[in-house]
Amino acid sequence: MNQPAVVHTRAGLGPARAALDDGEVAVVMTMGALHEGHAALIREARRRARHVVVTIFLNPLQFGPREDLSRYPRTVDSDLEICAREGVDLVFMPTPDVVYPDGDPGVRVSAGPLGDVLEGQARAGHFDGVLTVVGKLLHLIRPDLAYYGQKDAQQLLLIRRMVRDLDFPVEVVAVPTVREPDDLAMSSRNIYLTDSDREVALALSRALRAGAAIAAEGPSAVRRAARxxxxxxxxxxVDYLVLVHPENLLDVPEWYRGEALLAVAARVGTTRLIDNLPVRLGPGGGPLESFSGNGLVPADEPATGDA
Structure with missing residues (x-):
C-alpha cells in the first residue's frame, strides 16, 4: 500500500501537483473525519482519473456563529489511512492561514438566491463559505474532475452552478449517497449519535423511502407518505421536508411529472442531520439512484418535467 504524498503549504502543493501531469486529475474535497462515504467518492474518482487528490480542510467560513467549529471531529491518522488504502496520490492538508493568508477574505463567492433556502435558510452564509473555499481549491489543485456526494444535494447543485456560471474548467461528478447497513446516510456527524439517537435518526431514511415508494401517485402522495x-x-x-425540482429547489406542483428531489433535515438529540432521495414522479415512478445523466437540466429549461 503506497502512502500518498502529504503537503500542507502552497509552496509544497505546486511541485506535488506538477508531478501529476501524465493524465487526468480528480479531486475529492473533504473537511476530514473521512468515512466509507468519502472512500466511495475516492474509488469513483480512481475509476476514471489517473491521479486522485484529496483535500482535508476544516473550512471556518462555512460555520455560523451558533455552530461549534471546535466540536467537528478531527481524525487525521485514520483519514490518511483511508487515503492510502484507496490509492490517493496526493493529500493537501492546509491550515486556515494557508488558504486565507490575509485572514477572512474580503471578496467571497455568493451563492445567490439558491443559497438562501433549505440549508441556507437554517445556516445563513454557509454556502457562500462553501463556494469560496471550493473555488480557491479548484484554482490551487487545477483538477479535470471534481467528485461530490449526492447526500449534500444543495451543495452539489450550487457547485455545479458556480462552475458553469464562472467558467471553471472542471467537470463536476455526482456520486450516489452511501448508506450504513441500517439505511442511515453516512455522515461525519453520525459519530455524535447515541444508540437511542440513531434509532430516532432512521425515521429520516424511512420517510424518504415511504415517499419514493409511491412516487407514481404524484407529489401530494409523496409528501403525505413521507410526513x-x-x-x-x-x-x-424536523426542520424541513420538501419535494423540489433538483435545479431550482422550488416546490414541484401537483401536476409535475419528472425528476424531483425529496429532502429532509431534522435535529436528533444534539445533532442536525440531512438526507435526500432523487425520485421520478408519475407513471412508472419511484426512487432513483441519481439524476439522469449524472447531472441536472440546464437552468434556462422550464421546470416542467415530463408532461
Whole structure:
C-alpha cells in the first residue's frame, strides 16, 4: 500500500501537483473525519482519473456563529489511512492561514438566491463559505474532475452552478449517497449519535423511502407518505421536508411529472442531520439512484418535467 504524498503549504502543493501531469486529475474535497462515504467518492474518482487528490480542510467560513467549529471531529491518522488504502496520490492538508493568508477574505463567492433556502435558510452564509473555499481549491489543485456526494444535494447543485456560471474548467461528478447497513446516510456527524439517537435518526431514511415508494401517485402522495413517517417519530425535530425540482429547489406542483428531489433535515438529540432521495414522479415512478445523466437540466429549461 503506497502512502500518498502529504503537503500542507502552497509552496509544497505546486511541485506535488506538477508531478501529476501524465493524465487526468480528480479531486475529492473533504473537511476530514473521512468515512466509507468519502472512500466511495475516492474509488469513483480512481475509476476514471489517473491521479486522485484529496483535500482535508476544516473550512471556518462555512460555520455560523451558533455552530461549534471546535466540536467537528478531527481524525487525521485514520483519514490518511483511508487515503492510502484507496490509492490517493496526493493529500493537501492546509491550515486556515494557508488558504486565507490575509485572514477572512474580503471578496467571497455568493451563492445567490439558491443559497438562501433549505440549508441556507437554517445556516445563513454557509454556502457562500462553501463556494469560496471550493473555488480557491479548484484554482490551487487545477483538477479535470471534481467528485461530490449526492447526500449534500444543495451543495452539489450550487457547485455545479458556480462552475458553469464562472467558467471553471472542471467537470463536476455526482456520486450516489452511501448508506450504513441500517439505511442511515453516512455522515461525519453520525459519530455524535447515541444508540437511542440513531434509532430516532432512521425515521429520516424511512420517510424518504415511504415517499419514493409511491412516487407514481404524484407529489401530494409523496409528501403525505413521507410526513406520516416523520410524525410517527416525535423525537426527530424536523426542520424541513420538501419535494423540489433538483435545479431550482422550488416546490414541484401537483401536476409535475419528472425528476424531483425529496429532502429532509431534522435535529436528533444534539445533532442536525440531512438526507435526500432523487425520485421520478408519475407513471412508472419511484426512487432513483441519481439524476439522469449524472447531472441536472440546464437552468434556462422550464421546470416542467415530463408532461
Amino acid at each position: 406520516t413517517e416523520l410524525v410517527a417519530e416525535p423525537l426527530a425535530l
